[in-house]
Amino acid sequence: MRLISFVPVGTKINFLKFRKMAAVFSLFLCVASVGLFAAKGLNFGIDFRGGILLEIRTPGAADMSKLRASLGGLGLGEVQLQEFGQPTDVLIRIERQAGGEKAQLVAVEIAKKALGDEVNYRRTEFVGPKVGGELIEAGVTAVLLALGAMLVYIWFRFEWQFGVGAVIAILHDVLLTIGIFSLLGLEFNLSTVAAILTIAGYSINDTVVVYDRVRENLRKFKQMPLTELLNLSINATLSRTLLTSVTTLIALLTLYLFGGEVLRGFSFAMIWGVLVGTYSSIFIAVPLLVYMNLRRSGLIVGDTDDDDAPAGKTAN
């Protein structure tokens, strides 16, 4: 059987040549993301901002203007309507009501009364001001702790330079994800935070694979110039990097297209994260090592499996 070769064998692309260009490009994108976040902010969902969300299904195609008129006149503040997947389905967002938790509860009742009995309530969610604040805190804590824990793990398994490089790469991915959410005005909610953490995990997974090869090659080719060695390592792992990205993207695309409206935001974030993560592990994480004064001697601890000769008999 002839196999389809998705990535040519034995590539010798000089990735490191593009490192300055990539650095400028990424820096620009990061700054732009931070700028967007500062200027435009994020479209926080009710998880963080508090407020009310109703998903309804009307008997026939929903009459948006009629719905808008009946809900807008209730004095509940800003009410957003959005068609959700099908013409019969409408997502209603009502801003957080002034006053405590009770006020939100009352607003839900008022809105439901106005919508009447013939609509089917597919989803009712409300988050009071207290919980919203806590969820933000928990989300930020989780992301920061994850970054810290990964830094420590990589530092422990490699050298500190690798840890710093990996964390800068993840930070880059996280920033760009926040940037695209701000740019497109996509709803940023709890599942986005979950997506960001998973992106961090995926991105570091990618980075570790290349770093592992760098470490191996540092032991094997003691005299090779660093840039050449890094290029060699990226090229050797290139087909794996791309193949895994492709299978992951296949899975995510089916989820995005067919997994239902509720998961769409999550899968979009993940798709973006996989693309950015793959780019950053090749063009950011590895080139960063050039600037961080790697000491080769420090890497020879532990197993020295420098046998390039075919291995002999091995018990399992």
Add this chain to the structure above:
Amino acid sequence: MVYFAKWKIIIVAIVCVFGIATAVPNLFSEKGVEGIPGWLPSQQINLGLDLQGGSHLLLEVDVASVLSQRREGMIDSLRDGLRRGSPRIGYRRLGARGECVGFDLVKQEDLTRARRVIRNLESNTFDPTLDVNVDGLSVTVCSTETGQRTILSSAVQQSIEIVRRRIDELGTREPTIQRQGADRILVQVPGLDDPERLKALIGTTAKMTFHLLDQSNSAAASCGAGRRRPPGTFCLPSQEDRDVNNNPIMYLVKRRVMVDGENLVDAQGTFQDGQAVVSFRFDTVGARRFGSVTRENVGQPFAIVLDKKVISAPVIREPILGGNGVISGNFTIQAAQDLALLLRAGALPAPLTVLEERTVGAELGADSIAAGKFASILAVVLVIVFMAAAYGMFGMMADVALALNIVLIAAVLSMLQATLTLPGIAGIVLTIGMAVDANVLIFERIREEARNGRTPISAVDAGYKRALTTIIDANITTLIAAVLLFQFGSGPIKGFAVTLAIGLLTSMFTAIMVTRMMVVIWLHRRRPKTLPL
């Protein structure tokens, strides 16, 4: 020679059989599961509320109200104790002082006796954690922090019990009611079609008391801003009745409680003269008290008060001695039944506030399951085709491992009775994409080793050996993310973390053990000259 230990083959076989046996019940309907013999596993995956439909409510016990009630109780007991002393202990300004309770003694020499009263208070309330401060004649009694925590804790415990009773009365299946943190309660009720009713039932304190009305003063003259209430009374609004300006009608109610809702033993929503009413029955103590008060006050009105609102204020026509009575108001049938339910279940020790609600209708849940199923199956098929195209026979071995991987995820989820949520399905689909990563790593490495001139067997051996550390390093970092997600995430996100973590572990197992076993067995049988990679 590459070699795969016998015991490893046995382990793989056991895990496969066990995994399939544990996962299979998920293919059956609920009815079908009952037909599985007892010695086989029959647990199905627990679906989250977002998939089966239901309500998730996060409630908070009103701490301030618990503590202020506690202060009121202490003031009453102190008043009793100080008055009962013989001779009476003189005191002034007995009342709440900030977070504490205090009074001023009239005579310094009463201090020892006053201390005894306070000590009695401690032993009476099982709260040996009072702080007593004496400054000249002024005495302050505070609950210590431990004391407050105990009070709060028992209030939360009691609230959980009451909430459980109320929800059980609704007849829903398997509600989960658990304590969260110091003062919160998480309620999860699957398959409910009227979340508003649930919220109304939980959000009502349902503290019911019977009071006499003050007849010597009129409510109009005593209630409202700037007007003076006669001592020993308070003004309460009517629940239903409104005056011409659409303000609730006020009643001037005597503070003393005739009978308390705690003395109710039964309540039912019924009809009387074509009107929905709630009929109730008192226990012996309540019946006796109600009997004597009604005997002494024939012709007088009294108020039935629920959560500081007057439901109705009928006139006592004759003494009610049997302990049975009827509450009529402007009830609908549903309202009468709900009130009866609340009275049966008992009053909450303090108001509950709903902090967060997430309700998913059964229809959306079913749609989510269908969409998730379709996306998963499609993802599996596409990845299987892709792997076969990229790695040929080796790819197909990885595909077998992928299929097994999904079976194992289902098995572990059923076994742990972990909850599968919609983000959890996303986690599974993501794992399908990432599960082949370990195999891709290994196959690429084998390819590379073979290109460097190794024999097939040697290349396979080196490929596995070298890829292993990479696989472990890469997966542990993702596992870190999953663990933190579980720790800090709420409900559905936790579900995602669970499936992601399980998927990572099972994919490592299938890549390192299962595909490897297949590859080694194949090498032994065929002894190929070149690898079809």
